[in-house]
Amino acid sequence: MTRVRLLLIGPPGVGKGTQAGIISRKFGIPQIATGDMLRQEVKNASDLGTKAKAYMDRGELVPDSLVISMLEQRLQGKDAGKGFILDGFPRTVAQADALEIKFRELGIDRFLVIEFKVNEESIITRLSARRVCSKCGKIYNMLTEPPLKDGLCNECGSSLYQRDDDKETTIRERFKVYNSKTAPLTEYYANKGLLKTVRADGSIESINSDVTAIIEKAFHG
Numbered sequence: 001m002t003r004v005r006l007l008l009i010g011p012p013g014v015g016k017g018t019q020a021g022i023i024s025r026k027f028g029i030p031q032i033a034t035g036d037m038l039r040q041e042v043k044n045a046s047d048l049g050t051k052a053k054a055y056m057d058r059g060e061l062v063p064d065s066l067v068i069s070m071l072e073q074r075l076q077g078k079d080a081g082k083g084f085i086l087d088g089f090p091r092t093v094a095q096a097d098a099l100e101i102k103f104r105e106l107g108i109d110r111f112l113v114i115e116f117k118v119n120e121e122s123i124i125t126r127l128s129a130r131r132v133c134s135k136c137g138k139i140y141n142m143l144t145e146p147p148l149k150d151g152l153c154n155e156c157g158s159s160l161y162q163r164d165d166d167k168e169t170t171i172r173e174r175f176k177v178y179n180s181k182t183a184p185l186t187e188y189y190a191n192k193g194l195l196k197t198v199r200a201d202g203s204i205e206s207i208n209s210d211v212t213a214i215i216e217k218a219f220h221g
């Protein structure tokens with residue numbers, strides 16, 4: 001099998017992070033998630049994190065220049081030489097163009113883009129029902145896994161809260177941003193013959209078996 005290099009594209013809450021994690025373990029390649037990297041920068045209160053936070057809280061994209069240089073540096077990491085999964089990058093045509101230049105510089109000429117497709121309203125309902133424990137971080141879903149006592153964590157009894165970017169208005173904003181800025185990338189990559197599309201409404205296992213089959217077919221030789 002040749003080096004597996006994947007770009008995952010999909011709207012917020014589609015489960016691409018979950019799939020990226022499974023593929024990462026299965027194929028022994030790093031999952032490079034720009035959202036996680038940015039959240040870490042915010043936590044560290046770095047210069048980048050301070051600049052990124054306001055955009056993230058509003059559900060907007062962090063400016064291209066900031067995200068592109070962060071990702072370019074990450075791709076130089078030794079572990080990325082074995083292959084990688086980009087989870088949440090690129091999200092704009094400008095990012096895709098910059099990535100193409102970086103790939104050329106790194107001698108990368110083979111990669112695949114997987115688009116995850118879902119019904120928007122069902123994701124909005126699911127995401128806006130998510131609550132997180134303020135102390136231990138345990139995640140609940142008010143529709144499918146509500147806490148035993150209203151508003152309190154089953155594990156530690158602390159209060160639950162809703163992340164700013166899980167609020168319905170923010171989720172709708174993130175979808176709007178996805179449809180206007182990121183969705184055009186599917187045509188961009190389809191025109192290059194690099195796009196595969198997976199329906200992401202099913203179970204984690206069935207989606208993963210579709211994704212694995214695509215990877216094995218594309219990189220087996």
Ligand code: AMP
Pocket residue numbers: 012034035036038055056057059060061062063064067087088089090091095174
């Ligand atoms: P995610 O965890 O991938 O949903 O990302 C969370 C937030 O981080 C997004 O709503 C954006 O504000 C920001 N972000 C993550 N990746 C990118 C990217 N490639 N370009 C711009 N902003 C990004």
